[in-house]
Amino acid sequence: MSQKNLSSNSIQNHRVTWEGCSVLLDINDGDRLVFARLSPAAKLKIGNKNCSLQPLIGCPFGSLFQVENGPEGPYLSRFIPSAEGNKIEEKTDSETKVESRDNRALIDNNRAQSLTGEDIEAMRSQGARGDEIIEALIANSTTFEKKTSFSQEKYRVRKQKKYAPKVLLRRPVARSICEAYFKKYPARIGFLRVDTLSLLLSMANVSANSDVLVVDMIGGLLTGSVAERLGGAGYVCNTYQGDAPYSMDIVRIFNFSNEICKRIVRSPTSDLLSQKESSEQILQNEISMEETSLPSENGESNLDLENTNTAERVCTSGKAGEKASQDTMDMFKANGFSSLIIAAPEIDTWTLVNDLLPLLSNSAPFAIYHQYLQPLATCMHNLQVGKMAIGLQISEPWLREYQVLPSRTHPCMQMSAFGGYILSGTKTCST
Amino acid sequence: MLAIDSVKKISFNRCIGGGDLVIVYERHDNMKAVKVCEGSVLQNRFGVFKHSEWIGKPFGSKVFSNKGGFVYLLAPTPELWTLVLSHRTQILYIADISFVIMYLEIIPGCLVLESGTGSGSLTTSLARAVAPTGHVYTFDFHEQRAASARDDFETTGLSSLVTVGVRDIQGEGFPDEYSGLADAVFLDLPQPWLAIPSAAKMLKQDGTLCSFSPCVEQVQRSCETLRTNFTDIRTFEVLLRTYEVREGKMDSCQGVEGGSNESLPCKRRQCSDGSNVLSNSISPVVMARPCSEARGHTGYLTFARLKCLS
Missing domain, CATH: 3.40.50.150 (Vaccinia Virus protein VP39)
Known part of the structure; x- marks a missing residue:
């Protein structure tokens, strides 16, 4: 086997956090998801307490933290799980045996726990660790021993979430960002599910050295995901109707290097469609562009990056989404785009496709996302009638998660019933 | 297949050359990978296609056989x-x-x-x-x-x-x-x-x-x-669930002018053919439904x- 290239040398593949880095904090196994930017002053509110994010700087992604009570209040401390398995592992034997306990003797009268709220607060102020509080709760529960081992485990997990919350440091990448938004604010990303996003990227053949045209009205998630796949080679051009570019705020959650940010450009559709203009006209256009784009840049919301210290934003993604330079525009016009992805719930699909398809190079694939079937069906029909594309297909992904446990494997009780529709196809040569 | 060499990416200008891999598209469920070679031919139910006639054509082109049948030549992608x-x-x-x-x-x-x-x-x-x-x-x-x-x-x-x-x-x-x-x-x-x-x-x-x-x-x-x-x-x-799309001619029961209480417009259409049907009683509709077979x-x-x- 060849020995070359053994260490992965990605310009974006960070595995350790740094000051100014964007992170996704997963609190208590997905109960709460918070995007944050790490700085010594940044704080995270857990329960009713504020914890500094300073201890997270310089830690590997994937590390787990637990809230501990110190003399100066609660703080985040690195939690290293034991290398060899965990509680579930040790119990496998007993679990396969038939459970003899059941819940016939359990009565819901709210008297099972003899420890009061004041008792717990007193323990805390004396510096008791979360685990110690949980053990005390178990010791003082009159019903714990009568529970089945499954419900004992559930009890433990519930108390752990309350008294010893854990924070997992996740990498903000297309997958985690899409999943977090889908869970927290699905409307902001047009209800685009992660498997649907992955299909869009595949169907549009996104890879390094491609020039991808996108219509991204889902906050920049699409643009960012494409840029992630380009890895700094090729371009993603975010085009928009009218004068005001669509928001690309989500792009800044990715930890993109300047190299990658420079490859994220925007251009009004009219400019892409217009013939090559004289340089004077271009200059004028550029000036007016700057003016119109100002409000949207200033009015950016910081809602998603929950961070008390906004001034400290060492944003490496600052350059993302600048107007495409004339050279780049000329290149787009000369070569055509290598593919097209549309996620524009508010614009008529057929009108958009009819406008944009001529900008694609011959044999270029495209993928169009929509929450509703009809606009895609109409668009597909028109493309067929106009003989503009082949390999046309409307698909709807279906995703089901499973609980896998010894003797207790079944599909999860809750699932997302809908991830949207995709119209995909390949542009044919018109001549 | 991939633009590993950034100069060779698919573009308006790039044409099929000898030695290129092309995907010959007959239908969405009938495709074939072919290496283009000056002296070769492709034979299928549509007739004989000469590779030499493909060279110099842009990817995405429609090409014809000796019998006038046609296929499309696509640039390969992993999909x-x-x-x-x-x-x-x-x-x-x-x-x-x-x-x-x-x-x-x-x-x-x-x-x-x-x-x-x-x-x-x-x-x-x-x-x-x-x-x-x-x-x-x-x-x-x-x-x-x-x-x-x-x-x-x-x-x-x-x-x-x-x-x-x-x-x-x-x-x-x-x-x-x-x-x-x-x-x-x-x-x-x-x-x-x-x-x-x-x-x-x-x-x-x-x-x-x-x-x-x-x-x-x-x-x-x-x-x-x-x-x-x-x-x-x-x-x-x-x-994945896939959908088929077709344009259907649907009889419209409300589009009948005159508001007469005679027989139902739908029935009228069945017995008459074309000329007697009120022009606005049929409207083309694009409809979609899931394909009946799937993995x-x-x-x-x-x-x-x-x-x-x-």
């Missing part, structure tokens, strides 16, 4: 390749493939390990995802299968991104030289649990693993083994992340 490659094993299809790439967080520059190689359907997409600076090391214990896969990667122009090794990963594990270097590992093996300890050794901290298994018993056992070194263990099933199961995808211990 099209999955539809035309020769099946030496059961292969992964687009829904699983795209989900695997996204969930394993594979991006340009990653080092990815795969076993088995099979027919190389997933491998082709892995290569696209790690290009231009990453690499895929894929292993199969079947010598001939590995050789055929190697030939295919030569044909698709991916050999600089993929290295195929002959090795029994369940028995021997991955080679030690990749210890701690892999960003992601993909397993499609009959007994994946045997390879999981080795996969754990290969992965970087927080690196991702995926195991594809058709049977739930395999998943059960893999998950038990994963709990030792991995976290974030999640099992999914992903499927009902491919396999379970189990993902996990190596625990971060230091």
